[in-house]
Amino acid sequence: MFKKVVALASSLALSMLCFTGCAQTTNEQQKTEDKKLDKVTIAEVTHSVFYAPQYAAVTKGFFEEEGIDIDILNTQGADKTMAALISGEAQVGLMGPEASIYVYNQGSDNYAINFAQLTKRDGSFLIARDKMPDFKYEDLKGKEILGGRKGGVPLMTLEYVLKQHGLKIGENTAAGEVNVRTDVQFGVMTGAFVGGEADFTTAFEPTGTQLEKDGTGHIVASIGQDSGEIPYTAYSTTKSFMNENKDLIQRFTNAVYKGQLWVQSASDEEVAKAMQPFFNDMSLDDLVSVVKRYKEVDAWSKDPVLKEESLNKLMEVMKEAKELDKEAPYKDIVNTDFANNAVKNVK
Structure with a gap:
């Protein structure tokens, strides 16, 4: 009789374990489904x-x-x-x-x-080769800048700021014009600048900070701060x-x-x-x-x-x-x- 009771209890326990395990599995599956993103x-x-x-x-x-x-x-x-x-x-x-x-x-x-x-506002910064603690936009007269893709907002905002400061954009740097180059793709501008092209470039962060750390460039102005708010x-x-x-x-x-x-x-x-x-x-x-x-x-x-x-x-x-x-x-x-x-x- 004792053996039968033990056997019955074991059977019930096994059934309860299966029921609990199955319920847990079902709940976990439901949670997974609920978390589907x-x-x-x-x-x-x-x-x-x-x-x-x-x-x-x-x-x-x-x-x-x-x-x-x-x-x-x-x-x-x-x-x-x-x-x-x-x-x-x-x-x-x-x-x-x-x-x-x-x-x-x-x-x-x-x-x-x-x-x-x-x-x-524009998130790019103007980068010079040397430190220019007293930088003024008129310092760009007769210089060359890597400006980005033609038709892109970084280039347009840069040119807008230059014009607001009375600078003339053109290729005649000898006459004081600022040559804003658009022939270098955005993604390789930094490499071109570090490689010796142009006097200035524009860059977003973290590129600007990295250039300063490497000693290959120095942030002298915030284009966004000087252009005003735009979307x-x-x-x-x-x-x-x-x-x-x-x-x-x-x-x-x-x-x-x-x-x-x-x-x-x-x-x-x-x-x-x-x-x-x-x-x-x-x-x-x-x-x-x-x-x-x-x-x-x-x-x-x-x-x-x-x-x-x-x-x-x-x-x-x-x-x-x-x-x-x-x-x-x-x-x-x-x-x-x-x-x-x-x-x-x-x-």
């Missing part, structure tokens, strides 16, 4: 500390909180970023809104729409993707805004640590210094709303550079619904 690839125009709120939004888990798994593709140029977006290689592009203006004016039906602004970089997606994925775009914008809020309240060191996984070839001290530099020039947008007056300023810069014959309607290439909803609902 929407994959979004961001094509970024360049890889830079300039985009600190984005990287912080990834490492602090803000995208994951919104049910999104982020993959970042570095394209090295707005034209390549737009190509990745239009082809579907990326769902979201991070670049200057000028790219969406060009595509819209070409008559494309599936043009890119800007839905969240990330930075509010320098914004997130965009195609018209068709936006129409078909409104909820996803809203959650993406929420995560971006969370990153913007966090960066505003965090210390330089906290922001640097949050970005370090994306810049593991840089020391923490270097990251802290470049974060401080971008905070000093007030480079990052406080919220993701791209305002009409800001876009108009950008188009003014483009027209000054003779790169824009026809303005694109704000209401067509900008959608602020997602940004306004994020500001209203994200705390």
